[in-house]
Amino acid sequence: MLKIKNLTYTYPEGATALKDVTMELPKEHILAILGRSGSGKTTLLKCIGKFLKPQSGDIILNDESIFGIPREKLRRSIGIVFQELYLFPHLTILENMILAPVRVLKKDKEIVSKEAEDILAKLGIKDLCDRYPSQISGGQAQRAAIARALIMKPQYVLLDEPTSALDLNTTEEFGKWLLELKAKTTFVIVTHDVLFTQNIANFGFLFSKGKVQAQGTMEHIVETLKRKKHTGNDLPLRSNKH
Numbered sequence: 411m412l413k414i415k416n417l418t419y420t421y422p423e424g425a426t427a428l429k430d431v432t433m434e435l436p437k438e439h440i441l442a443i444l445g446r447s448g449s450g451k452t453t454l455l456k457c458i459g460k461f462l463k464p465q466s467g468d469i470i471l472n473d474e475s476i477f478g479i480p481r482e483k484l485r486r487s488i489g490i491v492f493q494e495l496y497l498f499p500h501l502t503i504l505e506n507m508i509l510a511p512v513r514v515l516k517k518d519k520e521i522v523s524k525e526a527e528d529i530l531a532k533l534g535i536k537d538l539c540d541r542y543p544s545q546i547s548g549g550q551a552q553r554a555a556i557a558r559a560l561i562m563k564p565q566y567v568l569l570d571e572p573t574s575a576l577d578l579n580t581t582e583e584f585g586k587w588l589l590e591l592k593a594k595t596t597f598v599i600v601t602h603d604v605l606f607t608q609n610i611a612n613f614g615f616l617f618s619k620g621k622v623q624a625q626g627t628m629e630h631i632v633e634t635l636k637r638k639k640h641t642g643n644d645l646p647l648r649s650n651k652h
């Protein structure tokens with residue numbers, strides 16, 4: 411279980427991006443975090459990844475504060491794919507994938523390479539494994555970054571806007587794959603894509619101005635969004651029909 415307790419984060423420039431946020435992210439689920447642009451979603455992921463240190467509050471992973479866990483060890487339990495992806499530009503896609511398992515987990519290079527190819531094949535980009543990040547499209551790079559997080563087999567994988575550069579077919583395939591994997595890995599999906607999470611998430615959180623405005627089933631979240639639509643405080647809701 412990952413617990414966020416009374417988390418507050420203010421950027422040095424002054425914006426308070428998280429205001430006393432408390433939430434529980436149980437395992438073996440697909441969880442969605444929705445919210446308008448600027449509502450604090452990425453800031454939350456950066457705090458969970460220890461890239462930002464909150465001014466107050468705590469983040470507890472399996473009864474242990476993450477602030478006492480070395481970052482390299484935390485990476486084995488929590489994988490994060492940010493909007494900017496951060497693939498190493500001087501390494502091929504395959505090299506990007508096997509770097510941490512070989513260096514950090516001390517796994518056999520050949521075995522890990524085979525695992526990497528299997529994951530890349532599932533995401534439809536196996537034929538790109540010898541290319542460099544600059545030689546593939548944005549959507550392909552996004553899948554490569556997701557594949558790189560998954561190969562560590564972390565308990566949690568947090569994905570910031572994972573479908574923003576994927577076409578509809580790839581998004582559907584990706585959704586099915588997350589459903590297959592959720593027994594072993596909990597996915598926390600930060601997104602504007604309400605329809606995508608509506609179909610696959612077990613539970614959702616709605617962020618507004620640095621606070622959790624609503625939480626519950628996706629049905630409840632969508633209902634809340636529809637109500638807010640009248641106040642102009644909505645996310646774009648798409649029709650369920652493609």
Ligand SMILES: Nc1ncnc2c1ncn2[C@@H]1O[C@H](COP(=O)(O)OP(=O)(O)OP(=O)(O)O)[C@@H](O)[C@H]1O
Pocket residue numbers: 421422423424425426427445446447448449450451452453454
């Ligand atoms: N590096 C930064 N320095 C100062 N303020 C920042 C910084 N990054 C984000 N903010 C501010 O913090 C607030 C929350 O930003 P955050 O990136 O967490 O939003 P978000 O919900 O991820 O938005 P989006 O959906 O556009 O990605 C915003 O008001 C934003 O302007």
Ligand SMILES: [Mg+2]
Pocket residue numbers: 451452453493570
């Ligand atoms: Mg963001």
